[in-house]
Amino acid sequence: MKPKILITRAIFPEVVERLQAHAEVEANQDDILFDPAEMARRLADKDGVLVVASRIDAVALGQATRLRVVSNMAVGYNNLDIEAMTRAHILATNTPDVLNETTADLGWVLMMAAARRITESEHWLRAGHWKQWGYELFAGTDIYGATLGIVGMGRIGQAIARRARGFGMRVIYHNRSQVSPEIERELNAEFVDKTTLMKQADHVMLVVPYSAATHHIIGAAELALMKPSATLTNIARGGIVDETALIAALREHRIAAAGLDVFEGEPKFNPAFLELSNVVLTPHIGSASLPTRRAMAHLAVDNLLAGLGLGPQAGNPPNPINPEVLGASRG
Ligand code: GLV
Numbered sequence: 051m052k053p054k055i056l057i058t059r060a061i062f063p064e065v066v067e068r069l070q071a072h073a074e075v076e077a078n079q080d081d082i083l084f085d086p087a088e089m090a091r092r093l094a095d096k097d098g099v100l101v102v103a104s105r106i107d108a109v110a111l112g113q114a115t116r117l118r119v120v121s122n123m124a125v126g127y128n129n130l131d132i133e134a135m136t137r138a139h140i141l142a143t144n145t146p147d148v149l150n151e152t153t154a155d156l157g158w159v160l161m162m163a164a165a166r167r168i169t170e171s172e173h174w175l176r177a178g179h180w181k182q183w184g185y186e187l188f189a190g191t192d193i194y195g196a197t198l199g200i201v202g203m204g205r206i207g208q209a210i211a212r213r214a215r216g217f218g219m220r221v222i223y224h225n226r227s228q229v230s231p232e233i234e235r236e237l238n239a240e241f242v243d244k245t246t247l248m249k250q251a252d253h254v255m256l257v258v259p260y261s262a263a264t265h266h267i268i269g270a271a272e273l274a275l276m277k278p279s280a281t282l283t284n285i286a287r288g289g290i291v292d293e294t295a296l297i298a299a300l301r302e303h304r305i306a307a308a309g310l311d312v313f314e315g316e317p318k319f320n321p322a323f324l325e326l327s328n329v330v331l332t333p334h335i336g337s338a339s340l341p342t343r344r345a346m347a348h349l350a351v352d353n354l355l356a357g358l359g360l361g362p363q364a365g366n367p368p369n370p371i372n373p374e375v376l377g378a379s380r381g
Pocket residue numbers: 123124125126127149336337
């Protein structure tokens with residue numbers, strides 16, 4: 051009998067078709083948002099789930115007695131209750147690497163837009179205010195030759211650092227552990243403590259995964275260390291930054307500007323951001339290029355099929371999050 055699979059949100063039709071070759075697929079191409087109870091109901095008879103921008107928590111797993119694989123179409127997995135999955139011997143997988151360069155690009159887009167006041171000046175121009183040139187008109191901060199401070203030197207952080215070479219930047223970074231001397235040499239990056247980074251960076255870039263350990267690691271105290279001319283860019287997760295403290299710092303011009311792709315509680319976000327001209331806001335589009343989203347979707351399918359013992363990589367999913375459950379039978 052074919053396994054049963056749920057796809058939680060709308061996705062490329064070719065991805066649905068690819069899964070249909072192996073499984074009985076319940077696809078949500080109407081893109082309805084399932085609450086935890088509805089998710090639980092949908093998962094009750096499924097063997098696998100392709101998670102597209104959805105939360106799978108203990109409630110959602112409550113009736114999922116057959117579920118063997120939860121394949122997340124994202125690199126971050128704070129939307130999954132991994133402990134509950136591991137306890138239930140359910141394999142969880144994610145999609146690292148294929149989105150590194152696209153996400154690094156967006157970090158740069160936001161940093162540059164914030165530093166050079168791009169959205170602010172465009173809104174002003176569109177509103178018909180441009181009557182004459184002025185020597186300070188939308189004067190921002192430089193990128194070229196500045197110091198870039200990267201918090202989180204994983205694969206995306208490294209891709210961001212690599213781009214800094216072309217901009218003649220000094221790169222400092224802070225990470226749970228120092229990367230190898232070879233990587234540091236290649237990136238021309240220097241490991242510093244968080245305080246030094248916040249004090250010295252002209253542009254701070256946040257790329258750490260979200261967890262209890264990284265909750266609000268940038269708060270009032272850290273923002274107070276930053277130069278008034280500095281920018282802060284967050285392409286990781288909203289919960290990393292204390293947004294109330296950031297709003298105050300931006301409002302009082304204690305830092306120059308911010309670029310934010312992620313928000314605590316998104317898609318809801320603090321409306322105070324909308325009142326600030328010195329923040330560039332995007333709706334969590336870090337990995338949003340069509341080729342990258344396609345690559346993520348297909349990698350998520352590779353993981354799902356392999357986890358279910360199907361396809362060419364059967365039994366060997368490329369990206370297990372909790373590999374300890376591999377081989378443990380369920381059901
Ligand atoms: C996007 O935020 C991801 O984690 O892939």
